[in-house]
Amino acid sequence: xxxQTIPGSCCGGxxxxxxxxxxxxxxxxxxxxxxGMTCGHCESAVSQEISALHGVTGVTAVARxxxxxVTSTTPLDEGAVRAxxxxxxYELVGQA
Numbered sequence: 001x002x003x004q005t006i007p008g009s010c011c012g013g014x015x016x017x018x019x020x021x022x023x024x025x026x027x028x029x030x031x032x033x034x035x036g037m038t039c040g041h042c043e044s045a046v047s048q049e050i051s052a053l054h055g056v057t058g059v060t061a062v063a064r065x066x067x068x069x070v071t072s073t074t075p076l077d078e079g080a081v082r083a084x085x086x087x088x089x090y091e092l093v094g095q096a
Contacts, residue, residue, distance in 0.1 A: 027057055027073045033093035034085055037063035042090065049084040067096055 034046055043061035050059045050070055058071035068085075070076065078095075085092040 027055075027071055028075050029069060029071045030076065031096040032068045032070065032081060032085075033066050033096045034061070034068050034090050035066060035093050036090040037061065037066060039063055045088040046085060046090055049088040050081060053080055053084055066093075 037043060037046060040063070042063050046061045046068055047059040050056060050061075050068065053072075053076060055073040055076065056070060057073060058069075060069045062068075070081070078092075082092040
């Protein structure tokens with residue numbers, strides 16, 4: 001994979017891409033669409049903020065698709081997920 005500068009990217013495309021956090025647990029799995037992620041740094045930032053929510057047992061963010069898969073012990077409040085994504089600097093579009 002070659003590094004490319006992506007307009008609007010948080011780090012000019014120098015980060016790798018892939019899974020920021022991939023911890024699987026038993027519980028509820030929800031897939032969200034997040035706009036603005038362009039690289040591995042973006043994936044990490046979103047994953048870190050969502051992982052801090054109470055009950056979250058796993059997060060997988062994929063910049064290429066804009067999808068964030070969240071596993072939690074109980075269903076999460078979408079407002080809390082939205083606030084976490086906003087804190088990371090991105091926009092929650094909604095559930096995929």
